[in-house]
Each structure stands twice: as C-alpha cells, then as structure tokens.
Amino acid sequence: MWARRARAGLRGWGGVAAMAAVCALALAFVLLLPLTQSRVADDAQTGGQGVAEGVHARAEDCKDPQKQTLSPSAADGPTIEAIKNRTGARRKLIVGVDQNSYRWGYRDPNNEGAQLEGFDIDLAHRIAADLLGDPDAVQFKAIPTDQRIPAIQDGRVDMVVRTMTISCARIGEVAFSAPYFRTGQQVLAPKSSAITGYDGSLAGKRICTAAGSTAYTTLEEDRRTGRLPASADISTTVPNQLDCLVRLQLGEVDAVVTDGALAASQAAQDPTVELKGKAFTTEFYGVAMKKDADDLVRRVNQTLVDYGRNGWQTSYDTWLSATLGKDSTASKPPAPQYLRTS
Incomplete structure (x- = not known):
C-alpha cells in the first residue's frame, strides 16, 4: 500500500481532541x-458483471x-x-x-x-x-x-x-x-448508559446526527411512524460526524446515531463509548x-x-480490520447490478 503505515494509535479523549483541533484548523x-x-497501479481491466436492463430511476419511484x-x-x-x-x-x-x-x-x-x-x-x-x-x-x-x-x-x-x-x-x-x-445505522453511547440500542431506551434521550445524513432522515421518519419514541430529541445536528462524538463526551447529548462503520471507528478513538445493539438498517x-x-x-x-x-x-485489512474485525464478509457489497441505462 502506498500510504504511510507507521502511526501512533489515536485513543481516548486526547486523541479525539488532537484530531479535532487539526480538523478545525x-x-x-x-x-x-x-x-x-x-505507487504502482494495477493493470486496468475492462468489462463487468451483473449487467441488467433498466431505466434511469426517479427518486419518487x-x-x-x-x-x-x-x-x-x-x-x-x-x-x-x-x-x-x-x-x-x-x-x-x-x-x-x-x-x-x-x-x-x-x-x-x-x-x-x-x-x-x-x-x-x-x-x-x-x-x-x-x-x-x-x-x-x-x-x-x-x-x-x-x-x-x-x-x-x-x-x-x-x-x-x-x-x-x-x-x-x-x-x-x-x-x-x-x-x-456495506454498513448500517447503529447507536453509539457511553458504556455506562442505560441505552440498549435502537429501541424504547432512547425515549427522552438527546440524539446527535450529522446534518444532511441518512441517519437524520431515518430518525425523522421513524419518529413520525412510531418506530422511534416520540420523546426522543433529534434536534442536535452537526456539520461533521466527529462533532457528535465531541458533543457526547461533553455530555450535551446522550447518544449518536450514524453508520456502524463510522461508529466503530469512534468507539476505537474513545474507549468510554460503545455501539449499542445491532445495526437497524442496511446501507451501501x-x-x-x-x-x-x-x-x-x-x-x-x-x-x-x-x-x-x-x-x-x-x-x-490496513484501515478497518482493527475496528470492524478481520472478517470483511459483512462489509463487502453484493455483486453489482447496473439497472440504469441512461
């Protein structure tokens, strides 16, 4: 791999604070x-698999x-x-x-x-x-x-x-x-929290998401349909996902909802938080x-x-195995299908 491999691990609040400071600048x-x-690129190949006929889908259907x-x-x-x-x-x-x-x-x-x-x-x-x-x-x-x-x-x-x-x-x-x-939405919260996952334990809890994210869209829809308790407070949104972890550390929110792949990385940065429950969506x-x-x-x-x-x-193996596990099967996307033709 071409990227520099030697690195000191970013762990705990100090690691997050250091990285957040760099990001802010x-x-x-x-x-x-x-x-x-x-680095040397692999020889390009042509062709693909799973080609199917279809039309350019509209968002509404x-x-x-x-x-x-x-x-x-x-x-x-x-x-x-x-x-x-x-x-x-x-x-x-x-x-x-x-x-x-x-x-x-x-x-x-x-x-x-x-x-x-x-x-x-x-x-x-x-x-x-x-x-x-x-x-x-x-x-x-x-x-x-x-x-x-x-x-x-x-x-x-x-x-x-x-x-x-x-x-x-x-x-x-x-x-x-x-x-x-492939990933899915999950809940991130302090290890000491009574939150158990994407369930009734989120009632009355303050939840942080990134603005414009699918996590916020899901929370909004699920609260409307009753899957998420109506008392859950989803008003806290931030420009970047890492900001949610900082809000959680400061006690300004009780939980974060984001892609499980990102949540696992945040849990690796701060050992006082953990993923709660299983992924409740499938996303790509x-x-x-x-x-x-x-x-x-x-x-x-x-x-x-x-x-x-x-x-x-x-x-x-280089970047994600430490946070998502050595077995990458669950993270691999399915064989592609190409339904759009124009």
Whole structure:
C-alpha cells in the first residue's frame, strides 16, 4: 500500500481532541493536496458483471437505489476528457473527502505532515490512477457532510468519496457508482448508559446526527411512524460526524446515531463509548458524481470492478480490520447490478 503505515494509535479523549483541533484548523482552507508518494497501479481491466436492463430511476419511484447505476466502461467521454485536458498542476482529479473520520478519511496528527489517509482515500487514489495514470494526481477538498451534494452540483469537485450512502432521495440529485461498502445505522453511547440500542431506551434521550445524513432522515421518519419514541430529541445536528462524538463526551447529548462503520471507528478513538445493539438498517456507500457525468460514472464502476478483485481487501485489512474485525464478509457489497441505462 502506498500510504504511510507507521502511526501512533489515536485513543481516548486526547486523541479525539488532537484530531479535532487539526480538523478545525484545516477546515478553514480549501484543501489542495497533490500527494507525492509513488505507487504502482494495477493493470486496468475492462468489462463487468451483473449487467441488467433498466431505466434511469426517479427518486419518487426508486427501488434498490444501490442498483441504479450504469454498466462499467473504460471508454472516455466529455467529462473525462475535460478532466484530462486540465494542464500543469491543475491536471488532477478533484475529490471531495472527509478529513476527520478515523480510518476512513482523516489526518493523524502523530504522523509527519498529517497527510490524509484511510479507506476512502485509498479508493480516491485508485480512481485517479485509472483516470490519469497517476495515483497522486488528486486534489482533495475537505467538505462537511451537508455539503457533499452541493459541492458536486456546483462543480467544486468531480466526485465525492466520503462514506456517502446511496439513497433514493440522493439519486434524484446526483449520480452514484455501484456500491463499494456495506454498513448500517447503529447507536453509539457511553458504556455506562442505560441505552440498549435502537429501541424504547432512547425515549427522552438527546440524539446527535450529522446534518444532511441518512441517519437524520431515518430518525425523522421513524419518529413520525412510531418506530422511534416520540420523546426522543433529534434536534442536535452537526456539520461533521466527529462533532457528535465531541458533543457526547461533553455530555450535551446522550447518544449518536450514524453508520456502524463510522461508529466503530469512534468507539476505537474513545474507549468510554460503545455501539449499542445491532445495526437497524442496511446501507451501501457509493462514489457520487454529477447526474449527467455518464462517462465518469461508467469509468468509476470499471475501477470498482478491478478494485474489488485487487485492492479492496488490502485496504480493508490496513484501515478497518482493527475496528470492524478481520472478517470483511459483512462489509463487502453484493455483486453489482447496473439497472440504469441512461
């Protein structure tokens, strides 16, 4: 793997505070980070599997949103050509990422230079390698959770690789790749808490979520339908998921609801908290792009086919096995289906 492997573990409140401080400073700037570490890309392959006929789904009649994507292709098109035609230092893939999700996209302040690293960062490098022939030809832009879709629509980034769940609502606004990771919503709370999971123990509790997240949408709907106790307070939302952990540590909220993959990483940072109960949804992360960037969507799907064969497991072992377990079976996405045709 190309990323620096030596690191001191981030544990407890001190680790979180250190990383949060770095994040606060860095978020004041737009990150333009041409990474200089060299690595060798795997030979590109063509073709895919699970291709099926279908139509471009509308959000209002969406079913199985993770299947609403285009079949893989290594062909260039107008979107890819525009990226390749950038000159000089600007000839880079511009990717929206997180910089404070431990093990996904984060800066380890204990490492020299505190360069971005993690599971999502590895994938971004691989896409750049396939598109531009250079895994370092990436400009990373740190974006908050609630700015992922606007950043794509406004053209600030070419794509977002940031633990972004594919959902019916979102496919009405952006285009997604096939899934590259499986997870589900879970509850994170102090070990000493009486909260037992996503159940009646959340009655009267203050719950934190990231603004614009699928977690908040789920809580809102479940409280309306009665699955979540009506007395649960879901008014606390934050720009970035890590902020929820800080609120929890400060006693400002009683629980956090987020993707289990992220919650496990937060529990690894702070040994006083833990996941409560099992995941209560099934969700899939995808790479998000502009709705009309069909050629880019197809190329990313081609990259994911190749990456699934050679790269995904190595990245999982490096970044996520310590928090999610050595067996990656539950985290692997299903065989892709490409139901979108236009």
